[in-house]
Amino acid sequence: MKCSKCGFDNPEDALFCEKCDWKLGETYIPEVTFNRSVLSYVALAVGIVAVVLAVMKLSAVGAVAIGAVGLMLGGYSITIPRLMDVPNKNVLVACSAIGLILSVVAFVYGIYLMV
8 A cells, every 4th residue: 555645655454654654544635834934035025115104204104003013024034044944044034134124213213203
């Protein structure tokens, strides 16, 4: 019997795969994973949008709101590349850090514009 998880050819009377210990006869559905390194680029983009809103004085409330989202996203995404084994770790940390700094600037300047 062929294992649905690893494809190993097991004897017909086996209950579990001899290679991966998967229960034979059950369908294997692989987990869908989210590429978390994308969050670094999203944090950078959110920071840029927040700064543009604040500097061009388009919306002080929008700059504060998007800046707050950028603060949370940047703070979260700056630790992800350091914990993961990714090839471009320094680039991802730099993008997250720049997005975080831009979000702080937009948040503070947006509050200044509202007062």
